[in-house]
Amino acid sequence: MHDEIRSDSRAPPRPRSLAGHPPSRKVDRMIQLRRHPLRVALLALVLLAAAACSDTGGKQEEAPAAGANAGQANTPEMTVQMVTHAAPGDTFWDIIRKGAEAAAAKDNVKFQYASDPDSGKQATLIQNAIDAKVDAIAVTLPDPPAIGPAVKKAIDAGIPVVAFNAGIGEYQKYDVMSYFGSDESLAGETAGKRASDDGGKNLLCVIQFQGQVQLEARCDGVKKTFTGNWQKIYVNGSDLPSVKSTISAKLAQDKSIDYVITLGAPIALAAIDAIKESSSSAKLGTFDFNPQIPPKITSGELQFAIDQQPYLQGYLAVDTLWLYKNNGNVLGGGQPTLTGPFIVDKSNIDIVGKFAEGGTR
Numbered sequence: 001m002h003d004e005i006r007s008d009s010r011a012p013p014r015p016r017s018l019a020g021h022p023p024s025r026k027v028d029r030m031i032q033l034r035r036h037p038l039r040v041a042l043l044a045l046v047l048l049a050a051a052a053c054s055d056t057g058g059k060q061e062e063a064p065a066a067g068a069n070a071g072q073a074n075t076p077e078m079t080v081q082m083v084t085h086a087a088p089g090d091t092f093w094d095i096i097r098k099g100a101e102a103a104a105a106k107d108n109v110k111f112q113y114a115s116d117p118d119s120g121k122q123a124t125l126i127q128n129a130i131d132a133k134v135d136a137i138a139v140t141l142p143d144p145p146a147i148g149p150a151v152k153k154a155i156d157a158g159i160p161v162v163a164f165n166a167g168i169g170e171y172q173k174y175d176v177m178s179y180f181g182s183d184e185s186l187a188g189e190t191a192g193k194r195a196s197d198d199g200g201k202n203l204l205c206v207i208q209f210q211g212q213v214q215l216e217a218r219c220d221g222v223k224k225t226f227t228g229n230w231q232k233i234y235v236n237g238s239d240l241p242s243v244k245s246t247i248s249a250k251l252a253q254d255k256s257i258d259y260v261i262t263l264g265a266p267i268a269l270a271a272i273d274a275i276k277e278s279s280s281s282a283k284l285g286t287f288d289f290n291p292q293i294p295p296k297i298t299s300g301e302l303q304f305a306i307d308q309q310p311y312l313q314g315y316l317a318v319d320t321l322w323l324y325k326n327n328g329n330v331l332g333g334g335q336p337t338l339t340g341p342f343i344v345d346k347s348n349i350d351i352v353g354k355f356a357e358g359g360t361r
Contacts, residue, residue, distance in 0.1 A: 075326045080137070082097075082314075082317065085115065090266055099318075103322070130154050138321065143212065148170065155175050177320075179332065180316045182339055187308065192221060192224060195285060198283055204247075205223070244277070247260070261287075265305070271284055272301050291357055316337065
């Protein structure tokens with residue numbers, strides 16, 4: 001709030017002085033109290049004791065204990081549909097759902113979740129949410145040309161939409177209200193620099209789903225800052241045994257590869273087995289996190305993980321939609337709200353690892 005600016009240049013009238021007039025009893029009493037803080041404290045205690053009882057001497061209704069119903073909204077229930085590109089068995093999405101469910105419980109939100117790694121089917125899930133007349137939608141945009149038109153239909157139908165996790169460079173084209181996620185290009189550059197600092201000379205970047213913009217941005221970012229040779233391969237992220245065998249075959253065929261970067265925690269775990277199977281000495285770094293990652297960092301099988309804090313993405317997506325519906329708030333100011341990148345390695349794994357054990361990192 002801004003102070004009112006006066007156009008009149010005259011100063012406001014000065015208060016009348018008490019000089020020459022004896023102070024009133026009230027003023028005299030206030031001066032005495034200021035000079036004797038102990039009296040003030042005793043008087044306050046008396047007033048508090050009196051306030052604790054009713055006029056009839058009965059006990060007042062007790063306030064709920066601290067933490068009881070804390071943060072639980074009394075706003076009307078609303079339905080939020082979350083639609084993602086999660087592949088079956090990818091534990092990364094469990095963390096996003098935990099964040100979303102925590103916000104939903106706080107905000108009196110009926111939370112619904114659906115996913116499909118196929119872009120066309122993900123668009124169909126969004127259409128289903130439109131047909132069901134949900135109150136709001138939170139969506140990932142791994143393939144904006146395929147998914148964006150369905151998002152635009154939701155917005156045209158009066159359903160507010162936020163995006164998260166994928167589509168940071170495209171979400172504004174579809175009038176999406178806010179975006180929550182990591183800057184994937186910056187995250188890739190962070191990983192590429194770390195691999196160079198670790199002494200890598202020949203790096204292999206592994207992409208688990210072809211055509212997803214956030215994964216391509218990660219590998220392109222790695223390429224930008226890695227000082228050695230760089231190459232990438234595509235694997236089928238929905239088939240982890242196949243992921244392991246494909247990486248193993250590549251490492252066996254090209255013994256010069258001394259650093260592997262994977263773009264998801266389950267893929268990293270498969271790569272650890274592939275490195276052992278192929279008798280490779282390559283170091284490994286990854287993107288994303290799950291409870292199985294901290295022990296691998298501690299053991300040295302994994303050098304680092306680039307965390308995008310998925311719990312935050314799920315939480316903020318739901319909480320922002322609730323704030324918008326109930327108070328007209330919009331986060332981000334037209335720009336993405338970044339949740340990463342955050343690099344986790346041996347220097348901070350003790351701190352982050354305890355939260356990973358609880359399934360929130």
